[in-house]
Amino acid sequence: MPRVVVFDETGAPDVLHIVDEPVSEPAAGQVRVRIEAIGINRIEQMMRAGAYPRPIRLPRARIGCEGTGVVDAIGAGVEKVSVGDPVVITAVPDMDVNGTYAEFTVVPSSAVLPRPAGVDAPSAAALWVAYSTAYGALVEKAGARAGDQVLITAASSAVGLAAIQVVNQIGGIPLAVTRHAAKKDALLAAGAAAVFATDQDDVVAATRDHTGGAGADIILDAVMGPGLAELATAARFGGTLITVGWLDPRPASMPMNAPLTIYRYMSFEHTLDPAVVRRMAAFLGAGLRIGALRPTIDTVFSLDDIVEAHRHLELGNQIGKIVVTV
Template sequence: MALTVRFHEHGGPEVLRLDDVDPGRPGPGEVLVRVDAIGINRAEALFRAGQYIEPVKQFPALLGTEAAGVVEALGPRVGGLEPGQAVSVVPAFSQNDYGVYAERAVVPARALLPRPQDVDAVSGAAVWMPYLTAYGAMAEVTGLRPGDVAVVTAASSGVGLAALHTAARLGATPVAVTRTPAKADRLRAEGAAEVVVSAEQDVARRVLELTGGRGAAAVFDAVAGPGVIDLARAVAPGGTLLLWGAQSGRPTPYPGFELGMPALNVRTYTVHETTRDPDRLRRAAAYVASGLRDGAFRAVVDRLFPLTEVAVAHRYLDSGERFGKVVVTVRH
């Protein structure tokens, strides 16, 4: 048996329960993992609340797609892994099928990456989702190039910080957007060439000033909602407004017609575009691993919570106070 976080109804963090559950044996293509640390993400909070892009199919529901641990057992037709091996779990599956908020969890082998010896469990649970998301969006989708300007909203989130680091490593100029000035200095320390405070500045106007009127090659937005119309004004002709989150929770209009049909690319993106495509995942994992080796990339962890305080961790996640990742640790 294993302590496993489940929820029996939609709601706030208070609906999360710790149930004693048999994780089962791994089937074909699956692996049983002893979980040591869990990366907490907005997608899980939205899934819990019934606001995620994928609805919950049945209750009680599992939760979690990012973790680090050790392989305990292999199912049939699993190669390249062995019991006792340190691994990270990346978001490559539906939470309707698997969940890693647990002491032990069965996951698909395709969602596992070997964890280097110098990457501990906390870092291994915090580093992959943000950087796989950023690399896939920036390198694979928008083709960000050296000399480009990349604008990142919600820049103090785990994905936002990874995006700043990734843009810099690709040779682009990262511009961070944050709601208040409280995090501005920390964002500069994380490599933001400029910080725009949205509560005090007109974001589009400031980006246009920074780029000599041309605009940014790409804007990576985690907020969505009505603000996309103003953000679209900050995109250079032929550039891309990429929506990889919807933190506003409000309807998102298409900005092209209101702005006079400019040469604007608008698209949505999730990390699954990278993690569920074997070739893209291979390239992304190699790129992130090289960034970890040369020090360009690292896990930025805000706070740790024990598994027994997972509801508190979700409450902190919902507060918007974090700078980087929230991680839950598991004691065995």
């Protein structure tokens, strides 16, 4: 029988284990996908560790919100997808039931898109969550435009690297923030206009200096925590702060500098909206064709090594996406 990664209790990476489960048949409006590769995301780490913001079904909970593969079967009424089509899975909000850490999963046909031509399975697995989050937060939510100075925290993460590329694609100026000066060269090579390392730089002062005293037009923050209020002072008068993650689990401090527009962005806000998904797909497709968008893969593991993949994620030293091939 096909293999599926599950967990019976929350905790450290070794709560994940592989079991055999029968293949489910797709119902009306659904497709079954034979998974070829999956991307590993922080939200899955939170779910496994017990910090997920909604209840999950235990025991034998599945996991995984991102993946790519080939359509293996279709349910009644499915018209735009055919058996044999290579696809990218765009949204699995109920991943404890049909998560992508598996050899097969069943999802609504609306939750898959054609895999971009010329993109292999590992790269496709590294594409959707990172780039749809960066695009959705910056373009759809914050209204980023050409010429905007955009300060990006956790810049060596998959979302951070995607944001650097998205900002460059729209003609903006990406300013990268990292914890370690050793990552500066890699981030400059990835397209950052400047890199500020918190182990040697005052990020607010460096941002103001780089922008001629004005501050960043947009701050894209994946960290939050008690340093959020200070980070917000790197924004220009009337700027925008948009948070896309919570790498620091401690309570976030409330920015008090005004006027400042603050958004809390959750990717499912847009990935469940067909109109926005079409725009995302068009933007990503154009970026891939012209070479502006290039998924960065840190390490590739096999499904048998899923525990090691999560341990690697928890170290926080990766540059780009952790991918698991199935």
